[in-house]
Amino acid sequence: MRNLIRLMRLYAPYRRWMAGGIALGLITVLANFGLLALSGWFLTTAGIVGLAGFAAQNAFNFFTPAAGVRFFATVRVVARYTGRLVDHETTFRLLASLRTDLYARLEPLAPLGLAGDRGGDLLGRLVADVDRLGDVFLRVISPFAVAASGALVMALVLSAFAPLAGLVLLAGLVLAGVGLPLASMRLGRRPGSDAVTLQTAMRADLIDGVQGMSELLTYNAAPAMQARFDRASTALTARQGRLAAIAGFGVAGNLLIANLTMAAILVIGGALVSHHRLPGSDLALLTLGAMATFEAVAPLATAFRLLGGIQDSARRVFEIIDRPVPIHDPVASPTRPDHLGLRFAGVRLRYPVPEKTTDQNCQLWALDGLDLVIEPGEHVTILGRSGAGKTSLVNLLLRFADYQEGSATLGGVELRAIRGDDLRSLITLVTQRTRMFAGSVRDNLLKADPDADDTALWHALAIARLDDFVRAHPDGLDALVGEGGVKISGGEARRLSIARAVLRDTPFLILDEPTEGLDPLTEAALRAAIIPLCVGRTTITITHRLEGIAPTDRVVVLDRGRVVEDGPFSVLEGAGGTVTRLRHLQDQCVQI
Numbered sequence: 001m002r003n004l005i006r007l008m009r010l011y012a013p014y015r016r017w018m019a020g021g022i023a024l025g026l027i028t029v030l031a032n033f034g035l036l037a038l039s040g041w042f043l044t045t046a047g048i049v050g051l052a053g054f055a056a057q058n059a060f061n062f063f064t065p066a067a068g069v070r071f072f073a074t075v076r077v078v079a080r081y082t083g084r085l086v087d088h089e090t091t092f093r094l095l096a097s098l099r100t101d102l103y104a105r106l107e108p109l110a111p112l113g114l115a116g117d118r119g120g121d122l123l124g125r126l127v128a129d130v131d132r133l134g135d136v137f138l139r140v141i142s143p144f145a146v147a148a149s150g151a152l153v154m155a156l157v158l159s160a161f162a163p164l165a166g167l168v169l170l171a172g173l174v175l176a177g178v179g180l181p182l183a184s185m186r187l188g189r190r191p192g193s194d195a196v197t198l199q200t201a202m203r204a205d206l207i208d209g210v211q212g213m214s215e216l217l218t219y220n221a222a223p224a225m226q227a228r229f230d231r232a233s234t235a236l237t238a239r240q241g242r243l244a245a246i247a248g249f250g251v252a253g254n255l256l257i258a259n260l261t262m263a264a265i266l267v268i269g270g271a272l273v274s275h276h277r278l279p280g281s282d283l284a285l286l287t288l289g290a291m292a293t294f295e296a297v298a299p300l301a302t303a304f305r306l307l308g309g310i311q312d313s314a315r316r317v318f319e320i321i322d323r324p325v326p327i328h329d330p331v332a333s334p335t336r337p338d339h340l341g342l343r344f345a346g347v348r349l350r351y352p353v354p355e356k357t358t359d360q361n362c363q364l365w366a367l368d369g370l371d372l373v374i375e376p377g378e379h380v381t382i383l384g385r386s387g388a389g390k391t392s393l394v395n396l397l398l399r400f401a402d403y404q405e406g407s408a409t410l411g412g413v414e415l416r417a418i419r420g421d422d423l424r425s426l427i428t429l430v431t432q433r434t435r436m437f438a439g440s441v442r443d444n445l446l447k448a449d450p451d452a453d454d455t456a457l458w459h460a461l462a463i464a465r466l467d468d469f470v471r472a473h474p475d476g477l478d479a480l481v482g483e484g485g486v487k488i489s490g491g492e493a494r495r496l497s498i499a500r501a502v503l504r505d506t507p508f509l510i511l512d513e514p515t516e517g518l519d520p521l522t523e524a525a526l527r528a529a530i531i532p533l534c535v536g537r538t539t540i541t542i543t544h545r546l547e548g549i550a551p552t553d554r555v556v557v558l559d560r561g562r563v564v565e566d567g568p569f570s571v572l573e574g575a576g577g578t579v580t581r582l583r584h585l586q587d588q589c590v591q592i
């Protein structure tokens with residue numbers, strides 16, 4: 001219920017649209033009531049007058065009721081059409097703002113705040129759950145408001161003719177509009193919630209499966225995956241079948257109650273007519289009017305049934321909105337310092353501990369007393385074994401993770417006083433996992449500089465030594481790379497990421513294992529492509545290997561989150577520490 005109230009607050013800016021939609025809905029059902037009641041009365045009266053002889057026929061005014069019927073019919077159509085337009089406009093406006101708000105909430109959470117989520121689940125929240133929340137006005141609020149007000153007005157009108165008929169109608173409406181939907185909601189709650197859970201899990205599995213299709217085929221795991229889908233699909237179909245049966249039960253029940261109510265009103269009206277307390281012509285007005293009234297409560301069964309799923313979706317969407325952001329940005333960054341030197345003193349960084357975790361390692365410091373100074377324009381190679389804290393240092397620099405202790409400054413300004421976007425605008429990152437977006441070579445390059453013209457793109461490709469490859473393709477810059485770069489090789493994707501980096505002229509360049517996993521020839525070509533990229537920029541290269549490090553290069557070795565060696569490569573090579581051990585190991589590997 002709390003989530004529903006919160007959801008209603010999101011609709012607050014659209015209350016005028018909502019009021020308009022409800023008013024038009026009410027006009028529609030009242031016009032329908034007027035149309036059927038007046039038609040019933042008109043036909044019956046015309047019949048009675050027809051039997052009463054020539055004088056009565058001449059005295060009867062056919063034109064006013066006929067005009068009334070046409071009036072109600074026209075109003076009904078126009079009100080229904082404009083009502084639908086207004087209802088959908090309200091929904092689309094809410095959906096548009098909800099989607100953009102939710103996406104704006106997601107961005108500051110990435111990457112650490114979303115590390116535990118499955119891509120398919122997030123997609124489900126952004127698309128299916130948000131869509132379901134858009135249904136609230138269209139399928140729940142508006143039908144409720146129209147049914148409640150319309151039913152009351154119509155029952156009162158009927159009471160004016162026959163109070164008992166009005167009471168019976170009200171009882172029938174409450175039964176069909178509240179009792180029956182409540183029963184279907186109760187019955188549908190479990191299968192509805194199960195269906196949402198199953199759909200979410202299936203979507204997440206499907207995305208995982210499609211993305212990892214090659215691995216599944218390689219390990220012959222595709223049949224097991226297929227069987228898993230089959231099981232989930234069967235379970236989902238069973239739940240959906242149950243929901244459809246409940247919906248059918250709701251429709252049939254509604255019709256039954258409507259017909260029983262009409263029969264009861266016919267009996268009451270008939271008794272009144274036989275006692276001359278009601279003109280015979282009003283009998284059709286009462287029964288047909290009652291029939292029209294049930295149209296107002298018919299959508300309530302769907303409204304109640306959707307309520308459970310909407311509550312689940314609201315919970316899942318609000319869970320993202322309420323998720324604490326891992327990094328708190330200041331309102332504004334100080335002016336950019338002239339001297340872009342980096343200083344880390346006693347920096348300690350720990351990742352947020354997941355709730356209810358039993359993993360004690362989560363409490364360990366990823367950076368544990370890091371002391372390091374990097375002057376502007378310096379080229380530094382960071383070495384260290386797996387888990388030493390190299391990526392954590394990069395996360396700190398990009399403000400993807402925050403430090404809890406010590407001081408980390410850029411030009412004397414604490415990193416946490418600088419907005420993440422401002423800091424990242426100074427840094428270009430090239431990693432072994434640089435993401436290629438589905439689209440063309442041009443689309444991928446323009447991500448780095450949306451204003452770059454073709455000359456700049458070809459220049460960047462030339463520096464990355466990819467220009468010949470792109471030129472040889474019939475589509476040139478418009479050649480498609482496929483999602484995740486599936487249509488190009490790993491080496492070409494890395495070179496494309498380097499071309500992207502060339503287009504981004506920033507004072508800092510971070511290279512996180514950009515040549516990892518490539519064959520020696522491609523690696524050599526990539527190294528050559530990287531050299532011009534480093535000129536005039538502070539360059540931090542993260543690597544496990546010693547290839548490509550010049551004797552004069554500065555090497556910093558990290559271990560358990562702190563600096564254990566720092567100096568020129570030629571000196572550290574013979575100092576008997578990690579660099580020396582790595583050199584021996586690599587020499588042995590070469591001999592083997």
Ligand SMILES: Nc1ncnc2c1ncn2[C@@H]1O[C@H](COP(=O)(O)OP(=O)(O)OP(=O)(O)O)[C@@H](O)[C@H]1O
Binds near residue numbers: 115362388390391
């Ligand atoms: N998102 C995270 N949440 C929790 N702990 C993390 C997270 N990322 C890294 N860690 C932990 O922080 C420590 C340092 O990890 P980090 O990724 O910085 O090491 P690394 O030197 O880059 O390792 P590798 O060379 O394998 O990439 C490790 O103990 C790791 O398990």
